[in-house]
Amino acid sequence: MNGSAKRWERARAHTRACILEAAAEAFQSSGYDDTCMQQIADLAGYTKATVYAHYRDKAHLFTAVMNLHASSLPEPVVRAHPGADLKEELDYVSLEIQKLAQLDVCRRFCGALRHSVTGTTPYAELWSAYLAPFRAYICSALVRNGVERAEEHASLYLQLLLQANSLQVAPQPAINAGAMLSVFHRAFQQ
Known part of the structure; x- marks a missing residue:
């Protein structure tokens, strides 16, 4: 993997981590049902399109957040x-x-x-x-x-x-x- 690809992967991983952190915060305070992808995007500092580029829907994002929490217990x-x-x-x-x-x-x-x-x-x-x-x-x-x-x-x-x-x-x-x-x-x- 060349240097450009490595930088791209690091940036992508950072974006995913920011989205997961924002989603964890939103789900903790509002729950799954009262949280929308726009709210998560706003908290993460990205566009809603960026959030959807990483997670195809709210259910997959919720699963990713909860699995991350569960694995960290x-x-x-x-x-x-x-x-x-x-x-x-x-x-x-x-x-x-x-x-x-x-x-x-x-x-x-x-x-x-x-x-x-x-x-x-x-x-x-x-x-x-x-x-x-x-x-x-x-x-x-x-x-x-x-x-x-x-x-x-x-x-x-x-x-x-x-x-x-x-x-x-x-x-x-x-x-x-x-x-x-x-x-x-x-x-x-x-």
């Missing part, structure tokens, strides 16, 4: 805490979810899903699978402590953590997640 690591009481175990998961909430990729991924209706099913399922180790950890802790309906309570606790950290992927009824988490902690104190 850190590997979920849940460590065993032998001898920890239930409160310590619940606090541990809470801290891990707080760490996820600090990651731009997690906020963008969840924001795009929360504000979208169209095309979200595979990504909502991926997010659920991503969170499965945390749910299983909570469930195991509840079972070890003799809590009835451990799976149901584990799902509820995780849902509250996600809502408290703005990582839920579907609109939730307005509740005070902090107060609910406090109630949850007190309910399972030994």
Whole structure:
């Protein structure tokens, strides 16, 4: 490949990266359904024709953005805490979810899903699978402590953590997640 072709490829890659960044921002704030290609073009600083030259339609652009986010999510690591009481175990998961909430990729991924209706099913399922180790950890802790309906309570606790950290992927009824988490902690104190 000659120097001119290399410069062309670098410019093309830069344009695609700018478009993806603008689309990620637009999808996070407005969702798929309320974002248009012109809005993405304006945010990226390119014409709509340039955006279409790189992505043939909004669905392909959304897929590219969400796949990029999904591939950038850190590997979920849940460590065993032998001898920890239930409160310590619940606090541990809470801290891990707080760490996820600090990651731009997690906020963008969840924001795009929360504000979208169209095309979200595979990504909502991926997010659920991503969170499965945390749910299983909570469930195991509840079972070890003799809590009835451990799976149901584990799902509820995780849902509250996600809502408290703005990582839920579907609109939730307005509740005070902090107060609910406090109630949850007190309910399972030994």
